[in-house]
Amino acid sequence: MADIFDVIADGTRxxxxxxxxxxxxxxxxxxxxSQIVQELGVSQPTVSKHLKVLREAHxxxxxxxxxxRFYSIVAEPLEQVDDWLVPFLLDESDAAAAVASVGAALPESAxxxxxxxxxVAASAKHAVTGALKKLGA
Structure with a gap:
């Protein structure tokens, strides 16, 4: 299987x-x-090629x-990207608190x-920070 980062590096994918x-x-x-082709304005062979790569990456x-053929997203493989990216989005104090909380025993569901x-919080923080930067705030 291709490296997830290589797979999502392509803008069309x-x-x-x-x-x-x-x-x-x-x-x-x-x-x-055909719906993907129409929405994105990309040729059918191009869409099919990219869908094959996405399928092989699960x-x-x-x-x-x-x-x-009807395609649906499977988000679980993107957790690897999320796990790699989240530390870059956390402040130092957030990271220290996260590391400290790892030792606390929680039930698996919790x-x-x-x-x-x-x-979700890290993603929201990133989105808000990005929006504020675009607005010049």
Whole structure:
């Protein structure tokens, strides 16, 4: 399997992932190749080539319905990117607190919930910081 960072380094693949994420959030049960082609304005062979790479990296799943294929995002492999990136988004005090809290024993379900909340908080902080920088604040 290709390195996840190599896979998401391509802008077209990131655009496809973003589109699939948005459609999934809107309740779509899959997106056809023709819908991706139409949304992104990229040729069908190009979309198919990128979907193959995403499929091999386990970032998308495919459901076949006759001759049509419907793609959905699989976000779990992106956790590797998240795990690598989050320390860059944390302040020194946040990082120290995170390291200190690792020793605290939590039930597994609580630890998973805390991890999810931490990811969302780091992502939100990054988004707000980026927006403020764009606004010149």
């Amino acid at each position: 990131r655009d496809i992932l973003q589109l699939l994420r948005e459609r999934s959030a809107a309740g779509e049960q899959g997106t056809s190749v 970032l998308v799943s495919v459901r076949e319905d006759g001759q049509h 630890a998973r919930a805390a991890e999810g909340i931490g990811r």
